[in-house]
Amino acid sequence: MEKLENEEGIKLGLGIVEKVIKEHLLKGNPVVGEEIIIKIDQTLTQDATGTMAYLQFESLGIPKIKTELSVSYVDHNTIQAGFENADDHYYLQTAASKYGAYFSRAGNGICHQVHLERFAEPGKTLLGSDSHTPTAGGMGTLAIGAGGLDVAVAMGTCEYTLRYPKIIRINLEGKLNPWVSAKDIILKILKMFGTKGNVGTIIEYGGSGLKSLDVPERATITNMGAELGITTSMFPSDLLTKRFLEAENRESVWKELKADSNAKYEKVININLAEIEPMLACPHSPGNVAAVRELVGKKADQVIIGSCTNSSYNDIKTTAHIVKGHQVPQNISFVISPGSRQVLKMITDDGSLSTLIDAGARIAECTCGFCIGNSHAPATGTVSIRTNNRNFKGRCGTQSASVYLSSPETAAACALTGVITDPRNLKLVFQSFALPKKFHVDDTMIIPPTPDGGKIKICKGPNIGEPPKNEPLSKNINGRIAIKVGDEITTDHIMPAGSRLKYRSNIKKYSQFVFEGIDPSFPNRCKDNKSDGYSNIIVAGLSYGQGSSREHAAMCPMYLGVKAVIAKSIERIHRTNLINFGILPLIFIKSDDYQHLNAGDIVEIRGVEETITKNTKLVLKNKTRNVDIELKYDFTKKEKQIIAAGGLLNYIKGRGK
Numbered sequence: 229m230e231k232l233e234n235e236e237g238i239k240l241g242l243g244i245v246e247k248v249i250k251e252h253l254l255k256g257n258p259v260v261g262e263e264i265i266i267k268i269d270q271t272l273t274q275d276a277t278g279t280m281a282y283l284q285f286e287s288l289g290i291p292k293i294k295t296e297l298s299v300s301y302v303d304h305n306t307i308q309a310g311f312e313n314a315d316d317h318y319y320l321q322t323a324a325s326k327y328g329a330y331f332s333r334a335g336n337g338i339c340h341q342v343h344l345e346r347f348a349e350p351g352k353t354l355l356g357s358d359s360h361t362p363t364a365g366g367m368g369t370l371a372i373g374a375g376g377l378d379v380a381v382a383m384g385t386c387e388y389t390l391r392y393p394k395i396i397r398i399n400l401e402g403k404l405n406p407w408v409s410a411k412d413i414i415l416k417i418l419k420m421f422g423t424k425g426n427v428g429t430i431i432e433y434g435g436s437g438l439k440s441l442d443v444p445e446r447a448t449i450t451n452m453g454a455e456l457g458i459t460t461s462m463f464p465s466d467l468l469t470k471r472f473l474e475a476e477n478r479e480s481v482w483k484e485l486k487a488d489s490n491a492k493y494e495k496v497i498n499i500n501l502a503e504i505e506p507m508l509a510c511p512h513s514p515g516n517v518a519a520v521r522e523l524v525g526k527k528a529d530q531v532i533i534g535s536c537t538n539s540s541y542n543d544i545k546t547t548a549h550i551v552k553g554h555q556v557p558q559n560i561s562f563v564i565s566p567g568s569r570q571v572l573k574m575i576t577d578d579g580s581l582s583t584l585i586d587a588g589a590r591i592a593e594c595t596c597g598f599c600i601g602n603s604h605a606p607a608t609g610t611v612s613i614r615t616n617n618r619n620f621k622g623r624c625g626t627q628s629a630s631v632y633l634s635s636p637e638t639a640a641a642c643a644l645t646g647v648i649t650d651p652r653n654l655k656l657v658f659q660s661f662a663l664p665k666k667f668h669v670d671d672t673m674i675i676p677p678t679p680d681g682g683k684i685k686i687c688k689g690p691n692i693g694e695p696p697k698n699e700p701l702s703k704n705i706n707g708r709i710a711i712k713v714g715d716e717i718t719t720d721h722i723m724p725a726g727s728r729l730k731y732r733s734n735i736k737k738y739s740q741f742v743f744e745g746i747d748p749s750f751p752n753r754c755k756d757n758k759s760d761g762y763s764n765i766i767v768a769g770l771s772y773g774q775g776s777s778r779e780h781a782a783m784c785p786m787y788l789g790v791k792a793v794i795a796k797s798i799e800r801i802h803r804t805n806l807i808n809f810g811i812l813p814l815i816f817i818k819s820d821d822y823q824h825l826n827a828g829d830i831v832e833i834r835g836v837e838e839t840i841t842k843n844t845k846l847v848l849k850n851k852t853r854n855v856d857i858e859l860k861y862d863f864t865k866k867e868k869q870i871i872a873a874g875g876l877l878n879y880i881k882g883r884g885k
Contacts, residue, residue, distance in 0.1 A: 243432050253267075264392050270352055273358075275305055295383055303596050304595070315687075326681040330674055337567055338594065346478070355372055357777060366443050375808055389866060395493050397431075411633075419507070475664060508613075508648070513620070514617060521650050524647070528648055531556075532565065534566065539571065544571060548584050561606075566594050571594070602727065607629075692733040700872060702791075715771060723741070723784060728744070735784060773806075783809050813861070824855045
């Protein structure tokens with residue numbers, strides 16, 4: 229994969245993304261937009277998506293995981309209220325032992341935090357069944373979030389298919405001012421780019437400012453880069469990366485990874501870190517960003533510091549320093565959630581934990597918890613300041629709440645005052661903390677693969693079912709529009725988490741809650757349409773399927789008979805998940821045609837398979853309104869075969885893999 233020469237005849241160099249792809253390229257050409265297959269070194273799953281991923285891996289009939297390393301984490305639904313979650317965790321533990329994965333037990337920490345600490349390596353590829361897998365990009369890992377089925381296939385084949393990305397270089401120059409941190413950098417970038425329109429892009433970071441950003445800070449930036457809708461983000465691997473790995477007793481995996489000085493990019497953007505100020509993402513989108521100074525004085529009711537974005541040792545230690553010697557107001561619910569058992573142990577040993585408790589903090593388990601709405605939901609109509617990465621309406625567990633996303637510094641300032649506060653206005657002495665020379669390393673809650681796992685019996689509770697099956701694509705689609713939704717519908721809107729997440733292994737049950745927060749009658753309407761002989765169609769606006777990678781947002785609609793999603797645009801991971809489950813992702817050629825489709829309309833698409841095979845015009849006829857609507861699609865050869873087969877599992881089994 230050598231670059232072409234420029235106009236002066238000088239051979240162009242490679243960026244860090246290109247170097248890692250080149251080293252892992254199995255098939256395809258390095259041309260933007262073309263389909264490539266890369267070798268996957270590592271995978272991760274978590275319990276919300278991992279149960280189905282391992283059920284799908286089982287159905288492939290492959291006796292052993294083939295990647296260099298795969299880790300099964302339990303970090304989402306650790307609250308074991310009822311048997312369902314505990315059964316899933318036991319299933320995951322026995323499946324990991326049988327097939328050759330590491331198993332990180334409940335309480336050990338959030339997958340992205342723990343993977344950064346204990347497993348991520350510079351220059352490796354990582355595929356994870358969680359949209360925030362790019363966190364490891366702060367280590368110099370090419371880390372990509374995907375649906376669980378893609379991860380199951382990668383565990384069995386070490387392969388992942390994607391389109392060669394556009395690569396944007398962002399140079400971070402200078403140094404952050406006091407009270408401004410890495411979270412403010414990514415919020416600034418979200419304000420610049422927005423949350424939609426960035427599909428097929430990878431951001432590569434560089435610039436002189438990197439020397440002042442340690443690995444956990446870089447990981448905060450790559451973590452929340454997922455909200456941009458890009459494929460992933462990557463930082464170089466340099467001496468700061470080496471120091472972090474040395475502190476984790478993993479210096480042997482370090483290698484330098486840097487861009488060539490004459491590397492070429494789609495676009496280069498320079499950001500002066502000294503010009504960034506404390507920022508907030510306002511309700512109800514991570515892209516709705518404003519400066520904290522514009523919102524000062526607004527009453528706050530809850531402050532939570534944690535999540536995979538901001539729960540590192542320094543994040544929690546900094547919070548403790550800010551609140552030391554103070555008590556949060558009585559109207560504030562103040563919650564601290566360390567990202568890993570390592571972080572919890574270290575703040576216990578250095579006294580930070582006692583400081584936080586003295587200030588009035590509640591200490592939550594090392595888990596995703598509040599971020600996915602299964603604990604610490606705010607009160608009705610209140611304001612919550614949180615350091616996590618998403619603030620979609622209702623995601624916190626309370627539909628009427630307003631969630632603002634901030635840095636730990638801003639969140640701690642709000643906790644002290646009871647109102648939105650610019651941390652620069654606190655009458656406190658700013659103090660930054662260098663990373664410790666040694667982290668507390670204790671891997672006793674990580675169970676390594678069992679040497680003779682083949683003899684282990686997998687345990688499945690009564691809530692665990694089999695992956696649903698789909699039939700091959702029909703020649704014609706005779707459908708009824710089951711629902712019409714607007715712009716920026718997230719996977720949280722499609723498949724609620726929180727209290728419903730415990731049914732993730734029981735598709736028949738979980739499918740009863742599709743679009744619950746928008747239209748709870750949707751599942752029954754789908755059943756009625758099927759009884760009347762119609763396939764179900766979903767119509768949507770811009771950026772459909774943004775947010776979480778949860779493949780259930782495609783799997784459950786497939787179970788209900790959905791055959792196509794027609795939208796103004798569809799986000800990357802969700803588009804792939806739709807294809808993986810045999811649902812056609814189709815796009816309006818003319819956005820105004822969105823107005824010509826309504827719920828209940830009878831529609832028809834004739835010659836579907838032949839149309840997409842031959843790349844000919846695809847026309848939907850709205851029989852109710854007697855209107856023809858042209859739709860576009862852009863499928864690779866492999867994607868066409870997957871859709872025709874009725875999904876990725878059918879495709880793989882049909883090829884005998």
